[in-house]
Amino acid sequence: MILSKSCVYAIRAALYVTANGKGSYVSIREIAEKLDIPFHFLTKILQTLTENNLMTSFRGAKGGVALARAEESISLIEIVKAIDGMDIFKECVLGLPNCGFDRPCPLHDEMVGVRDQIKQTFEQTTLGYLAKKTKDNNFRISALAISA
Amino acid sequence: MILSKSCVYAIRAALYVTANGKGSYVSIREIAEKLDIPFHFLTKILQTLTENNLMTSFRGAKGGVALARAEESISLIEIVKAIDGMDIFKECVLGLPNCGFDRPCPLHDEMVGVRDQIKQTFEQTTLGYLAKKTKDNNFRISALAISA
DNA sequence: TTAAATTAAGATAAAAGAGTCTTAAATAAG
DNA sequence: CTTATTTAAGACTCTTTTATCTTAATTTAA
Numbered sequence: 309m310i311l312s313k314s315c316v317y318a319i320r321a322a323l324y325v326t327a328n329g330k331g332s333y334v335s336i337r338e339i340a341e342k343l344d345i346p347f348h349f350l351t352k353i354l355q356t357l358t359e360n361n362l363m364t365s366f367r368g369a370k371g372g373v374a375l376a377r378a379e380e381s382i383s384l385i386e387i388v389k390a391i392d393g394m395d396i397f398k399e400c401v402l403g404l405p406n407c408g409f410d411r412p413c414p415l416h417d418e419m420v421g422v423r424d425q426i427k428q429t430f431e432q433t434t435l436g437y438l439a440k441k442t443k444d445n446n447f448r449i450s451a452l453a454i455s456a
Numbered sequence: 457m458i459l460s461k462s463c464v465y466a467i468r469a470a471l472y473v474t475a476n477g478k479g480s481y482v483s484i485r486e487i488a489e490k491l492d493i494p495f496h497f498l499t500k501i502l503q504t505l506t507e508n509n510l511m512t513s514f515r516g517a518k519g520g521v522a523l524a525r526a527e528e529s530i531s532l533i534e535i536v537k538a539i540d541g542m543d544i545f546k547e548c549v550l551g552l553p554n555c556g557f558d559r560p561c562p563l564h565d566e567m568v569g570v571r572d573q574i575k576q577t578f579e580q581t582t583l584g585y586l587a588k589k590t591k592d593n594n595f596r597i598s599a600l601a602i603s604a
Numbered sequence: 605t606t607a608a609a610t611t612a613a614g615a616t617a618a619a620a621g622a623g624t625c626t627t628a629a630a631t632a633a634g
Numbered sequence: 635c636t637t638a639t640t641t642a643a644g645a646c647t648c649t650t651t652t653a654t655c656t657t658a659a660t661t662t663a664a
Binding site for chain 2: 610612
């Protein structure tokens with residue numbers, strides 16, 4: 309698994325908010341139920357996104373979370389950075405410290421390309437783009453059966 | 457981390473055996489010390505490789521492990537398969553079950569390529585090739601400083 | 605035959621990741 | 635003002651991965 313479960317939950321939740329939160333706050337309970345994510349666990353994860361200025365939150369009745377900025381300006385890598393950190397894009401596949409051009413591991417050449425490609429994908433993919441793509445193609449962001 | 461720590465240990469140990477085990481058994485203690493891997497932990501991992509017919513082992517004094525087949529005939533994917541399983545090459549980046557051409561997640565298109573590329577790399581890279589490359593270029597398979 | 609070396613196997617422990625539960629604080633609405 | 639709703643925060647539990655420890659079994663060689 310490239311991303312931690314927390315990070316996957318964060319991305320899926322952010323997509324849900326992008327797609328369903330136009331103009332108002334979305335309650336974490338709703339997100340948790342719709343995406344089949346443990347509520348309290350998701351609460352913590354979204355708190356981290358809020359701390360990292362990717363979301364804003366609002367307490368109390370009618371409270372919830374919302375994107376902190378325009379959906380086209382938030383790319384997935386910001387979420388990954390907040391939850392899993394950027395080290396996952398630098399890590400040596402054989403776990404050797406300071407693996408790189410200078411001191412490569414035997415697999416460095418083979419892996420550096422795909423790793424950069426993954427990083428680029430996360431850099432270039434915005435919540436806005438991905439939410440639109442998800443809607444247009446009726447893609448799913450939950451394992452749950454689609455409810456009308 | 458794409459591969460588990462166990463899997464990384466397995467690959468590095470297999471490379472060490474390939475490079476240093478010509479014709480005879482290499483003791484697990486030696487591998488563990490040279491590669492800075494916990495001995496008992498490595499023992500279990502190599503037992504798994506032995507159970508999967510990738511290595512043979514020999515008990516008692518002068519015992520150790522050796523490759524079960526010619527080094528050019530063992531590709532990294534066999535080690536990955538034995539330790540982490542093949543699911544890591546099928547897993548959806550967003551953790552959705554049955555993500556694929558039929559029921560893709562929003563990131564499926566972006567990820568399917570790199571995932572296949574990683575898989576191909578492990579399929580095509582043999583222990584023989586990698587050990588030779590490691591020797592020729594003086595690459596390292598351990599975090600430890602190189603000892604004369 | 606005995607001692608040393610070495611893998612095999614199983615129990616246990618430590619660490620990290622994932623998930624749950626409870627209480628506090630804030631907000632809206634009656 | 636009170637109640638219901640909702641996020642914040644912290645403690646706690648569970649599971650998986652990683653690591654350690656002990657004993658058994660096997661083999662070599664003195």
